[in-house]
Amino acid sequence: MARQQWEQLPAAVRDAITARCGPIEHVHDASAGSIGDFAATLGVHDVGRLFCKGAQLDTDRVGFLRNEIRLNQHLPGDLAPRLRWHAETAGWLVAVFDHAPGVCADLRPGSPDLPVVAATLTRMAAALTPCPPVNIQPATARWGRLLDPSLVDGDTLLHTDMTHNNFLITDGRAQVVDWSMPCRGAVWLDTARMLVRLIRAGHSPTQAESWAAQLPTWAHANPDAVDAFAAALAKLSRRLRDNSTDAPHLAEMATASDAWLQHRLLQRYRPRSVPSPARMQ
Known part of the structure; x- marks a missing residue:
């Protein structure tokens, strides 16, 4: 409607x-x-x-x-x-x-808004960990059918809807709006969701993960948990795309999520270099 x-x-x-x-x-x-x-x-x-x-x-x-x-x-x-x-x-x-002043964040490569978004995610995590005393859905319930729930468990209040429209920037700072889909979970989950948005905006998965690496929240992320979440997110994104008849952004998100998953798999299973016999002598 x-x-x-x-x-x-x-x-x-x-x-x-x-x-x-x-x-x-x-x-x-x-x-x-x-x-x-x-x-x-x-x-x-x-x-x-x-x-x-x-x-x-x-x-x-x-x-x-x-x-x-x-x-x-x-x-x-x-x-x-x-x-x-x-x-x-x-x-x-x-x-x-x-009213929140400002303009929607520009997530494209080279945007001056990228450091502002990074700083905002860091502020959010610090201010909302531990999760305030409010009854909201845990990430373990939201994602429990797609991965081991323990991998996304945590005590941070998360926004989860990491679209550029929800970061309104003015004077080098951002306010975050539309807290309509919150959950309580692992501190790195909002950063992971934003990472996929960056890929959709034109970043390569390598560039997006390099951006995420500057955030303290990403330092807390277990690589195995991130791999599982990337797979779950790609599966969910494909499902949303396939069940929608008129939502181009869902197709774009599915493509971005798949690109991130393939990057994670490539890094995880990349063959380790073996020293040549000459170097081993």
Whole structure:
């Protein structure tokens, strides 16, 4: 189902938002990212810009928004926009956040945003380990059917949706938005997910892993666990691609995931060089 625009929302929902926010002078509907039935930046008189998300109560998407609402108080203010309020009305759940300034991260090779993204992932891991006291899905449950659950177990609150749209950069720092698919698991998992995004953006697997190697989170990654996760991610990505009829990005993610897996396998099973007889003498 297509996301609804401001004018398509029930009048009762728009009235409830206006009553809490104040007079709304303009609305810029979001064109990308943000799982939900409605997402837009609101220009509010005497307040400035706010970001509003909404989901209908009778859809699965409402669970994603409930995740964001439940998590927000546990996220550092320099990492994620603050939730101002949320309410249920006229069959909808709506939430209003501070507006995150900035532009979406550029993940292509040579981008000046790459060090910012690396620093942000490092800040996230440090701030969210151990995982705050919030009830979220463990990575062992999310990935347990595809690999040994113990390989992804951990006590870090993870974002997991490492798309460039969710890193909004301004003045050399990034805020991370859309915390709708969190889980608790191994500290390196978000870095692994971002690594595949880099491959999709044009990096070779070798370049992407070299980028990841600078992050402290990657130093904690067991190579056997990373190999298993790469295989699981490639399998899942192919499944999502094959079950979708109109989602080109899923095909691109499947290609990137396969490229990473093949790189991991090549490195794992690369024959070790054998000294020549002359050198052995």
